[in-house]
Amino acid sequence: METLTTRNTYHPMENLLRMDRLPHIWCPGCGIGIAVTTLAAALDKAQVDLNNVCIVSGIGCTGRVAGYVKLDSFHTTHGRAIPFATGIKLANPNLKVIVFSGDGDLLAIGGNHFIHAARRNIDMVVICVNNFIYAMTGGQVAPTTPLTAYATTSPYGCVEPPFNIPYIADSAGAVYVARWTALHVRRLATSIVEALHKTGFSLIEVISPCAQYYSRINRLGDGIDMMRFYHTNAEIRHGENTKNLDIPFQSNIICGKFVDRERPSYTERYNKWRTQIKGEDNEG
Amino acid sequence: MKADPKSVLTGVYYIDGDVAAGWGALAAGCKFIAGYPITPSTEAAEAFARVAPKAGAIFIQMEDELASIAAVLGAAWGGAKAMTITSGPGYSLMMETIGYGAMLETPFVLLNVQRGGPSTGVPTKTGQADMMQSRWGSHGDYEIIAISPDSPQEMFDYTIKAFNLAEKYRCPVMIMADECVGHMTEKVVIPAADEIEIEPRNFYKGSAEEYLPFKPGSDLIPQIAKAGDGLNLFISGLAHNEKGYPVKKDEPRGIYLKRLIDKIQKNKDKIIELKEEETENCEVVVVSYGISSRVAIKGIDMAREKGIKVGNLRLVTVWPFPDEKIRELANRVKAFVVPEINYGQIVFEIERCCDGKANVVLVPHGGAGVHNPQDICDAIELGAQKEKKSEGIIEFKTRLEKLVFEGNWSAKE
C-alpha cells in the first residue's frame, strides 16, 4: 500500500500535487487552494492507498482541481462529474472515488445527477466548493447566490432564493453531510477522512471566498476580509437539522457535521441482487 | 413594422460583438432571453440582462443549457420573441430541444459564439467547428437557417435579421458567431427605431373552430398562435398532422415532415444572403464566412498583388447552403479556396456543389487562433497554378501545421 507518508520526499504536498502544472489558475484570496490542501492532508490522515483513489471534476474554477491533484484524475464536462464518477465506481467498485467541483457545476447543471447519485447512494465523496457565484465565466448568478446579492446576470440584485445544499443532500439520501468554511481546515480534513471511510454518498460543502467576483461585485472586501467574516459569523452546530442551514446574504453560516448514518450503497444492493439471482439460477 | 423606440439604444458605440448582439436582440423586439454562463458568449447575456428590465424584457439564467432552450421555446409559445445564447458545449446540450423547436415550428434565435472544440477545448479562443453541427446536430430531418456575422456591427444587424427570419420561416435561426467577433470591440452604429424593420409574428386571426396550427400557407409556413388565445392549442414534438395531432406509425408522414425541409429549401432565394466581390472574371474564388472572411481579405490582397485574379465570396447565411451560386462559379473558376477554422466542414458542401469542375483547396485551422493570411495567399496561388483537376479536396498544409508537427515546437505553456 502506498500512502502519502510512505513516499520519500521533502514536502508531503509535493507528492499529491502535479508540481509540473503549478502555478495554478486560482486568484489571490480564493479558497479553492485551501480546500485542495486540506484534501491532501485528509488523504494522508485517512491512510488510503493513493493508487486506488481517483478524482473527478466538472467545469469551473473548482473544476480545475482534478488537474492539480496527482491521482488518476478526470476533468470532465460541465455538471457531469457525478455520472462520470458513477461509471467509474460501478465498473470498478474497489476504487475510492472523489468528486471535487463547484456549486454551479454540481447543483445547477449537475443538480439532477446530484440528487440521483445521493438517492442511489453511490459510494463517493463529493466535495462541493461553494463560492456563491460562477467565477470562471466572470461572476454570474449561481444557484447558491443569496437573495439580493449582486452578480453580472442579476445586476439589480438576485431575485432567486438559493439552494441549501446540505438539505438537498440529506433529503435525497446522502449518508454523510457536513459543511465547513475555508477557514476550518482541520475540521474540514476530519470530515473528509470520515467521508472517505464511509460507504455511500457523502457530501461536504466548503464555503469559500471568491475575492475576484463575489466579494468585488458585492463590495465585501478581499479574501482576508471574507476569512475574517467566516471567523466571526461561522457557527458550529453539529447535528443541526439541515432544514435550518440556509445562508442568507452576509449572515451566519452554520457549520458542522449534520448527517452521519448508514444506508446500503448501490454497489452493496446490486451485489446482493446479483448473488440472489445467481443462486436462483443455480437452483433452477 | 418598425422597432419599438424603448428597445433601441440609438447612438454610436464602441462595444464588442457580444454586447452588440444583446442589444440587437432587444432592438429586434426580443422580450425573453434564457441562458447559462459559458465563455465566450456570456457578455451577450450580461448586456441583455442589464438593459432588459427597462424595455420590459426578461433575462433569466437557467440551471443549464437544456433548461435555457426549453424556456425559450416556452416563451415563444407564450407569445414573446425569444433567444438563447451559448457556445460549443452548451450548444451540444441544446441539440435535443433544437430538433423539438424545429418540429414545433417555433420561431426562436440561438446565438452560438463558437470556441475551440471538441469538448471543453479552448474556451477563451475562437473556432468555427460547429457549422455542420448547426445543420445536423439534432436527430431526424429538419432545416434551420444559420447566419455568420463578421463584425460587431453585423452582430447587431444580423441579430435583428435573425429574429425577422425566425418569425417569417418559423424555424430555429442560428447566429453562428465566433469568439473573435464576439470579443472584438469596434464602432457600432445603432440607428433610430424607425429605421429598423421588424417582422411581426404572423398570428392567426380567424375563428377558433377553423384553426389548424400546422396548416401551411402558400409559402409553406403555417400561421402561429400563442397560449392563451382561446384556441385550445395542442402542440407536440410527436410527428403531427395539420391539426397538431400525432401521426400514427403506419400513416403517411412525409407530407407533414418533409415540409420542415421544403419550407426552407423552396424559399432559399429569399433567405440566402451573400457578399461577392470581383467574382466576375476571377480564376480562383475564396469562399469564407465569419471571422475567416476578414482574414481572407488580407490573403486575397496579397494574392492580387502577385497578379492572380481572385474573387471573394462571403457566406453571410451559411445555411441554407447556396448550391446554385457555387455551381455557377464552378463553371468558370479554376479553384475554390476555403479557409475555415476547422479541419473541413463547409468545404465538403463546396466540393459537393462544384461537381468536379474546379479544384477545392481547404485551408484548415484547428481553432484558438485565426489563419495566417500568407497561408490563404499561398493556397490561392496553389489553386491558380494547378491545371489538373484533383480528386477530392486538396488540404493545404499550413505554417502552423508545419511548425507543430515538423518544426521544433514543444507543448509548453
Added chain:
Amino acid sequence: MKPPKDSLKTGTHQLSGSQACVEGAISAGCRFLGMYPIEPAIEISNYFLERAKTLDAVYVQMEDEISALAAVLGASWTGRRSMTVTSGPGLSLMMEHMGLGVMLETPCVIVDVQRVGPGHGIPTAPAQGDIFQSRWGSHGDYEIIGLAPSTVQEIFDFMIKAFNFSEHYRVPVVVLTDGYLVNLKSDVTIPRAEDIKLEPRRYYDGPQEKYLPFKRDEDLIPRLVDIGAGYKFHVTGLTHDERGYPIMNEECQEFNVHPLVRKIRNYAEKIVRFQELATEDAEIIVIAYGSSFSAAKQAQQKAREQGIKTGLLKLDTIWPFAENRVRELSRKAKAFVAVEMNYGQLVYEIQRCSQGNANTIFVTHGEKGVENSDDILNAIIQASRENSKKEGIIEYAPK
C-alpha cells in the same frame, strides 16, 4: 485476443435484433451498459440485464442519457468495455459527451436505434434520420466510426466490429440501427470463441514514470492505462498536450485536434467496408445501408429482370464514408440511386463524391413499410430513362 468461452452462446439461435446486439456486445467482451429507457431501444437493455445476471457485467439505468454516456466513459477508463443504447432524442442528449469521448479518446460503443424524428417524431416507426448527426452532432472537429448493420446476423457481427474499432482507434463507435431491425427475428450464428478475434485494449507497457497519456504511436493512436493501476494520469476535455495537461494556444490545438481527425481519415481505407452486387456492368447503382438494404436488393433484382443494368452498393460503414469507391463507381455509372429512410442525408455525400459524373437520384424509403421496394424500383426506372446529366440531386417523387 479471444472472448471468454463461458459468456458465448456458440451455435445457431433464433434471435431478435435486440438480442443479437447484446450477444454481439457480450461476445466482444462488453461488460458495462449505462442507459436510460427509450423506445425502441428498451429491448436491448432489458436483454443485457438478463445476460448480466450470470456474467461479471454491470448494468445501470441512469437518470438521463447525458449521464448514461458519462457513466460509460467513466467505466471505460477502468478497463471495462462499455456501451450505451439509445434512440434519436437520447442521442441528441449524448452529443456533448460524444465530444468528450472523442477528446479523451475513450473506447466505447453507442447503439442508436433510430426512429422517426425530429423531436419526439414517431417513437415506434423506424428511420435513418440520425446519420449526419452521428458524424457531426457534437461541437468542434472530430471523426467517429459509424456502422450500419442490415440483417440480424450483421447486428451481431457489427457489434464485435464496433468494439474492435473502438479499441483500436480509441474513438466512440456508433452502431446505427433502427426500430425495424431490432425487432426482426432471424437465425443468428454465434461462432466459437476461437473463431472470434477481439482487438485488445492498447495498453501502455513502458515504465510508469515515463507514461504520457496522449503520446501517439506511429498510427496516431495513444496508449491508455486503467484507473487504479498506479499511473496517476490526468485527462481533460480541454485542449491538451502529451501529458494530458491543458494548454490554451493554437499550436496545442493543432497538436491535439488535428490527429483526432487524421487518426480516422488517414486510415479510412482500412476501416471502410461495403458489399457490392452486380456493379461490374451496372449503369444504375443503388446505394443503400441498414434496413433499407433488403428492399433495395429486391428493387435491384426486379430492375435487372426488366433489363436495366442495375447494381447495388451496400455500405457497412457509414462513417468514414466510402468516398473512394463511390468516386470510382461514378465514372462507370450513369446514375446513383440513394435509398434512405430520411429526407436526404447520406445522399449529399454521394452527390459530393459523384463529382458531376453520374446523376444522383434520391428516394425516401420506409413510409410504405420497410419491406416495400416499389419506390426504389420506380426511382431506378426514372434514373435509367434520364439520359442527360442533371445538376444537383434529383428527388424521386412517388405518384
